[in-house]
Amino acid sequence: MMRDKFPIRIIRGDNPKSPFKATTVLDRVSDECGSVRQDLSLVERDYTALVLTINHFAEAAKSDKRKDPRLYWRIGDEIVRFLSRIESIGFYLSRQNDTLARDTGISKSSTKKILTFRRRFPKVSLVNPSIPWAHYRANKVALPE
Amino acid sequence: MELAEGIIEDSNADLIGTLVEGVDVMTGDTGGEGQGAGMEIAQGDLEGTHIEYNDEPKETGRKHEGRKKRPGLMISFEKAPDRQNLGRLVDDAVLINETHLAYEKAKGTAAENYHIFLAVAWVLSNYLEGEKSPQMFISRFLSNWGNQ
Numbered sequence: 140m141m142r143d144k145f146p147i148r149i150i151r152g153d154n155p156k157s158p159f160k161a162t163t164v165l166d167r168v169s170d171e172c173g174s175v176r177q178d179l180s181l182v183e184r185d186y187t188a189l190v191l192t193i194n195h196f197a198e199a200a201k202s203d204k205r206k207d208p209r210l211y212w213r214i215g216d217e218i219v220r221f222l223s224r225i226e227s228i229g230f231y232l233s234r235q236n237d238t239l240a241r242d243t244g245i246s247k248s249s250t251k252k253i254l255t256f257r258r259r260f261p262k263v264s265l266v267n268p269s270i271p272w273a274h275y276r277a278n279k280v281a282l283p284e
Numbered sequence: 285m286e287l288a289e290g291i292i293e294d295s296n297a298d299l300i301g302t303l304v305e306g307v308d309v310m311t312g313d314t315g316g317e318g319q320g321a322g323m324e325i326a327q328g329d330l331e332g333t334h335i336e337y338n339d340e341p342k343e344t345g346r347k348h349e350g351r352k353k354r355p356g357l358m359i360s361f362e363k364a365p366d367r368q369n370l371g372r373l374v375d376d377a378v379l380i381n382e383t384h385l386a387y388e389k390a391k392g393t394a395a396e397n398y399h400i401f402l403a404v405a406w407v408l409s410n411y412l413e414g415e416k417s418p419q420m421f422i423s424r425f426l427s428n429w430g431n432q
Contacts (some may be wrong), residue, residue: 146324147360148377150360150375150377152362154362159422160360160374160377161360162358162359162360162377163357163358163359163360164356164357164358164359165357165378165400165401165404166356167359168359168397168400168401169397169429169432174395174396175359175400176361176382176391179360179361180361204340220352227306233324234307236333237333254295255295258295258296259295
Protein backbone atom coordinates (compact mmCIF):
# COMPACT_ATOMS: atom_id res chain seq x y z
CA MET A 140 0.00 0.00 0.00
CA MET A 141 1.25 3.48 -0.83
CA ARG A 142 1.96 5.77 2.10
CA ASP A 143 -0.27 8.77 2.76
CA LYS A 144 1.29 12.09 1.97
CA PHE A 145 1.42 14.90 4.49
CA PRO A 146 1.18 18.62 3.70
CA ILE A 147 4.23 20.86 3.87
CA ARG A 148 3.48 24.51 4.45
CA ILE A 149 6.38 26.94 4.00
CA ILE A 150 6.33 29.92 6.32
CA ARG A 151 8.76 32.84 6.35
CA GLY A 152 11.17 32.53 9.24
CA ASP A 153 12.87 35.38 11.10
CA ASN A 154 16.41 34.06 10.53
CA PRO A 155 17.98 35.82 7.49
CA LYS A 156 20.37 32.87 7.01
CA SER A 157 17.47 30.47 6.76
CA PRO A 158 14.50 32.50 5.51
CA PHE A 159 12.07 29.62 5.00
CA LYS A 160 10.64 27.30 7.57
CA ALA A 161 9.02 24.04 6.49
CA THR A 162 6.12 23.01 8.69
CA THR A 163 3.94 19.91 8.61
CA VAL A 164 1.04 18.47 10.55
CA LEU A 165 1.60 17.01 14.00
CA ASP A 166 0.08 13.73 12.75
CA ARG A 167 3.29 13.17 10.79
CA VAL A 168 5.20 12.69 14.07
CA SER A 169 3.18 9.57 14.88
CA ASP A 170 3.73 8.16 11.42
CA GLU A 171 6.34 5.43 11.35
CA CYS A 172 8.47 7.00 8.64
CA GLY A 173 11.63 8.40 10.11
CA SER A 174 12.58 11.66 11.73
CA VAL A 175 10.23 14.53 10.96
CA ARG A 176 12.93 16.97 12.09
CA GLN A 177 15.44 15.67 9.57
CA ASP A 178 12.86 15.58 6.78
CA LEU A 179 11.71 19.16 7.43
CA SER A 180 15.32 20.35 7.55
CA LEU A 181 15.96 18.69 4.21
CA VAL A 182 12.86 20.31 2.69
CA GLU A 183 13.89 23.73 4.02
CA ARG A 184 17.32 23.52 2.43
CA ASP A 185 15.88 22.17 -0.81
CA TYR A 186 13.20 24.87 -0.99
CA THR A 187 15.74 27.63 -0.25
CA ALA A 188 17.93 26.35 -3.10
CA LEU A 189 14.88 26.13 -5.37
CA VAL A 190 13.93 29.76 -4.75
CA LEU A 191 17.51 30.91 -5.40
CA THR A 192 17.65 28.94 -8.65
CA ILE A 193 14.27 30.23 -9.81
CA ASN A 194 15.34 33.80 -9.02
CA HIS A 195 18.44 33.24 -11.12
CA PHE A 196 16.43 32.01 -14.11
CA ALA A 197 13.76 34.67 -13.63
CA GLU A 198 16.42 37.39 -13.73
CA ALA A 199 17.84 35.88 -16.91
CA ALA A 200 14.34 35.72 -18.41
CA LYS A 201 13.69 39.34 -17.47
CA SER A 202 16.82 40.57 -19.23
CA ASP A 203 16.23 38.35 -22.29
CA LYS A 204 14.25 40.43 -24.77
CA ARG A 205 13.48 37.35 -26.89
CA LYS A 206 11.94 35.62 -23.88
CA ASP A 207 13.50 32.28 -24.69
CA PRO A 208 10.87 29.66 -23.67
CA ARG A 209 13.66 27.32 -22.58
CA LEU A 210 14.31 29.57 -19.55
CA TYR A 211 10.70 29.07 -18.44
CA TRP A 212 11.01 25.35 -19.10
CA ARG A 213 14.03 25.30 -16.76
CA ILE A 214 12.06 27.13 -14.06
CA GLY A 215 9.22 24.64 -14.43
CA ASP A 216 11.64 21.74 -14.40
CA GLU A 217 13.23 22.90 -11.14
CA ILE A 218 9.80 23.14 -9.51
CA VAL A 219 8.62 19.77 -10.83
CA ARG A 220 11.77 18.06 -9.60
CA PHE A 221 11.45 19.70 -6.18
CA LEU A 222 7.82 18.55 -5.91
CA SER A 223 8.87 15.07 -6.91
CA ARG A 224 11.64 15.00 -4.30
CA ILE A 225 9.35 15.99 -1.44
CA GLU A 226 6.75 13.50 -2.68
CA SER A 227 9.37 10.77 -2.45
CA ILE A 228 9.70 11.42 1.30
CA GLY A 229 5.94 11.45 1.83
CA PHE A 230 4.99 15.11 1.51
CA TYR A 231 3.17 17.47 -0.83
CA LEU A 232 3.49 21.25 -0.97
CA SER A 233 0.36 22.84 0.44
CA ARG A 234 -0.90 25.99 -1.37
CA GLN A 235 1.74 25.26 -3.97
CA ASN A 236 1.17 28.12 -6.42
CA ASP A 237 0.46 30.71 -3.71
CA THR A 238 3.64 29.76 -1.85
CA LEU A 239 5.86 29.80 -4.93
CA ALA A 240 4.38 33.12 -6.07
CA ARG A 241 5.03 34.66 -2.65
CA ASP A 242 8.67 33.58 -2.56
CA THR A 243 9.77 33.93 -6.19
CA GLY A 244 7.88 37.04 -7.26
CA ILE A 245 6.48 35.12 -10.26
CA SER A 246 2.70 35.55 -10.18
CA LYS A 247 0.42 32.66 -9.23
CA SER A 248 -1.07 32.42 -12.72
CA SER A 249 2.37 32.52 -14.36
CA THR A 250 3.63 29.84 -11.99
CA LYS A 251 0.69 27.67 -12.95
CA LYS A 252 1.24 28.26 -16.68
CA ILE A 253 4.97 27.51 -16.36
CA LEU A 254 4.14 24.20 -14.64
CA THR A 255 1.53 23.25 -17.24
CA PHE A 256 4.06 24.07 -19.97
CA ARG A 257 6.80 22.01 -18.34
CA ARG A 258 4.49 19.02 -17.88
CA ARG A 259 3.35 19.16 -21.51
CA PHE A 260 6.94 19.28 -22.77
CA PRO A 261 8.81 16.60 -20.85
CA LYS A 262 12.14 17.38 -22.57
CA VAL A 263 13.69 20.79 -23.19
CA SER A 264 14.73 19.60 -26.66
CA LEU A 265 11.02 19.61 -27.58
CA VAL A 266 10.88 23.37 -27.01
CA ASN A 267 11.54 25.55 -30.03
CA PRO A 268 13.53 28.63 -28.93
CA SER A 269 12.41 30.60 -31.98
CA ILE A 270 8.78 30.49 -30.84
CA PRO A 271 8.11 33.27 -28.30
CA TRP A 272 7.34 32.31 -24.72
CA ALA A 273 3.97 34.07 -25.01
CA HIS A 274 2.79 31.34 -27.42
CA TYR A 275 3.83 28.56 -25.09
CA ARG A 276 2.36 30.43 -22.14
CA ALA A 277 -0.99 30.64 -23.91
CA ASN A 278 -0.78 26.90 -24.61
CA LYS A 279 -0.86 27.55 -28.38
CA VAL A 280 2.12 25.43 -29.36
CA ALA A 281 1.57 21.78 -30.22
CA LEU A 282 3.93 19.09 -29.02
CA PRO A 283 6.29 18.14 -31.91
CA GLU A 284 5.52 14.76 -33.51
CA MET B 285 -17.34 15.67 9.12
CA GLU B 286 -19.30 17.51 6.41
CA LEU B 287 -19.46 15.90 2.94
CA ALA B 288 -17.42 17.75 0.34
CA GLU B 289 -16.63 17.62 -3.33
CA GLY B 290 -13.47 18.96 -4.87
CA ILE B 291 -11.44 18.90 -8.04
CA ILE B 292 -7.86 17.63 -8.03
CA GLU B 293 -5.71 19.61 -10.43
CA ASP B 294 -4.39 17.29 -13.12
CA SER B 295 -2.72 18.54 -16.28
CA ASN B 296 -3.46 15.21 -17.98
CA ALA B 297 -7.21 15.44 -17.36
CA ASP B 298 -9.93 17.34 -19.27
CA LEU B 299 -10.84 20.99 -18.78
CA ILE B 300 -13.32 21.05 -15.93
CA GLY B 301 -13.61 24.43 -14.17
CA THR B 302 -12.08 27.73 -13.18
CA LEU B 303 -10.01 28.90 -10.22
CA VAL B 304 -11.98 30.45 -7.36
CA GLU B 305 -10.58 32.13 -4.24
CA GLY B 306 -11.07 30.48 -0.86
CA VAL B 307 -10.22 26.92 -0.05
CA ASP B 308 -10.80 24.25 2.58
CA VAL B 309 -9.17 20.95 3.42
CA MET B 310 -10.93 17.70 2.61
CA THR B 311 -10.06 14.08 3.12
CA GLY B 312 -8.14 12.23 0.49
CA ASP B 313 -4.75 11.93 -1.00
CA THR B 314 -3.43 12.30 -4.51
CA GLY B 315 -1.32 9.17 -4.26
CA GLY B 316 -2.18 6.98 -1.30
CA GLU B 317 -4.99 4.54 -0.79
CA GLY B 318 -5.91 5.77 2.67
CA GLN B 319 -7.68 8.87 3.92
CA GLY B 320 -4.50 10.88 3.59
CA ALA B 321 -3.56 14.01 5.47
CA GLY B 322 -6.00 16.04 3.44
CA MET B 323 -6.01 18.13 0.30
CA GLU B 324 -6.83 21.81 -0.07
CA ILE B 325 -9.30 21.45 -2.92
CA ALA B 326 -12.72 22.06 -1.35
CA GLN B 327 -14.63 25.33 -1.26
CA GLY B 328 -13.85 27.22 1.94
CA ASP B 329 -12.60 30.28 3.74
CA LEU B 330 -8.86 29.59 3.91
CA GLU B 331 -6.39 31.62 1.86
CA GLY B 332 -5.75 30.07 -1.56
CA THR B 333 -7.70 28.92 -4.57
CA HIS B 334 -9.63 25.85 -5.62
CA ILE B 335 -11.15 24.72 -8.92
CA GLU B 336 -14.91 24.95 -9.29
CA TYR B 337 -17.10 23.55 -12.07
CA ASN B 338 -17.76 26.08 -14.79
CA ASP B 339 -19.45 26.02 -18.22
CA GLU B 340 -16.41 27.76 -19.66
CA PRO B 341 -13.62 25.73 -18.03
CA LYS B 342 -10.02 26.91 -18.11
CA GLU B 343 -8.44 24.47 -15.66
CA THR B 344 -7.87 20.75 -16.01
CA GLY B 345 -8.67 18.37 -13.20
CA ARG B 346 -10.61 15.40 -11.92
CA LYS B 347 -13.51 15.09 -9.52
CA HIS B 348 -12.90 13.92 -5.94
CA GLU B 349 -15.44 13.21 -3.20
CA GLY B 350 -14.73 13.13 0.51
CA ARG B 351 -15.37 14.99 3.72
CA LYS B 352 -14.20 18.37 4.93
CA LYS B 353 -11.30 18.16 7.30
CA ARG B 354 -9.80 20.92 9.40
CA PRO B 355 -6.07 21.34 8.82
CA GLY B 356 -4.08 19.78 11.61
CA LEU B 357 -1.76 21.72 13.83
CA MET B 358 1.49 22.47 12.02
CA ILE B 359 4.90 21.96 13.59
CA SER B 360 8.49 22.73 12.76
CA PHE B 361 11.84 23.07 14.49
CA GLU B 362 14.22 25.93 15.16
CA LYS B 363 17.54 26.45 16.84
CA ALA B 364 16.91 29.13 19.43
CA PRO B 365 19.69 28.98 22.05
CA ASP B 366 18.74 32.44 23.33
CA ARG B 367 15.33 31.19 24.38
CA GLN B 368 15.09 28.74 27.24
CA ASN B 369 11.58 27.58 26.41
CA LEU B 370 10.44 24.34 24.78
CA GLY B 371 8.96 26.11 21.76
CA ARG B 372 6.73 28.93 20.55
CA LEU B 373 3.71 29.54 18.37
CA VAL B 374 4.24 31.36 15.05
CA ASP B 375 1.10 31.81 12.96
CA ASP B 376 -0.53 28.37 13.03
CA ALA B 377 2.69 26.45 13.66
CA VAL B 378 4.43 25.39 16.84
CA LEU B 379 8.19 25.79 16.42
CA ILE B 380 10.00 23.37 18.72
CA ASN B 381 13.26 24.62 20.19
CA GLU B 382 15.91 22.14 19.08
CA THR B 383 18.51 23.64 21.41
CA HIS B 384 16.52 23.01 24.59
CA LEU B 385 18.67 20.66 26.68
CA ALA B 386 15.85 18.14 27.06
CA TYR B 387 15.34 18.00 23.31
CA GLU B 388 19.06 17.59 22.71
CA LYS B 389 19.00 14.62 25.07
CA ALA B 390 15.89 13.12 23.47
CA LYS B 391 17.02 13.69 19.88
CA GLY B 392 17.48 10.45 17.96
CA THR B 393 16.08 8.33 20.79
CA ALA B 394 12.68 6.77 21.36
CA ALA B 395 11.89 9.78 23.56
CA GLU B 396 12.11 12.28 20.69
CA ASN B 397 8.47 11.98 19.62
CA TYR B 398 7.32 12.16 23.24
CA HIS B 399 9.31 15.38 23.67
CA ILE B 400 7.71 16.83 20.51
CA PHE B 401 4.20 16.15 21.83
CA LEU B 402 5.09 17.47 25.26
CA ALA B 403 6.57 20.66 23.75
CA VAL B 404 3.47 21.18 21.58
CA ALA B 405 1.17 20.68 24.56
CA TRP B 406 3.26 23.08 26.63
CA VAL B 407 3.18 25.80 23.95
CA LEU B 408 -0.57 25.43 23.39
CA SER B 409 -1.25 25.50 27.12
CA ASN B 410 -0.15 29.12 27.11
CA TYR B 411 -3.17 29.99 24.96
CA LEU B 412 -6.00 28.45 26.97
CA GLU B 413 -9.09 30.56 27.48
CA GLY B 414 -10.49 31.50 30.87
CA GLU B 415 -9.83 29.43 33.93
CA LYS B 416 -8.89 26.21 32.15
CA SER B 417 -6.04 24.38 33.81
CA PRO B 418 -2.83 24.14 31.75
CA GLN B 419 -1.84 21.03 33.69
CA MET B 420 -5.11 19.27 32.82
CA PHE B 421 -4.77 20.34 29.18
CA ILE B 422 -1.23 18.95 28.93
CA SER B 423 -2.31 15.74 30.64
CA ARG B 424 -5.29 15.26 28.26
CA PHE B 425 -3.21 16.15 25.21
CA LEU B 426 -0.61 13.52 26.11
CA SER B 427 -3.32 10.99 26.95
CA ASN B 428 -4.78 11.43 23.46
CA TRP B 429 -1.34 10.86 21.97
CA GLY B 430 -0.81 7.79 24.17
CA ASN B 431 -4.17 6.45 23.04
CA GLN B 432 -3.32 6.63 19.31
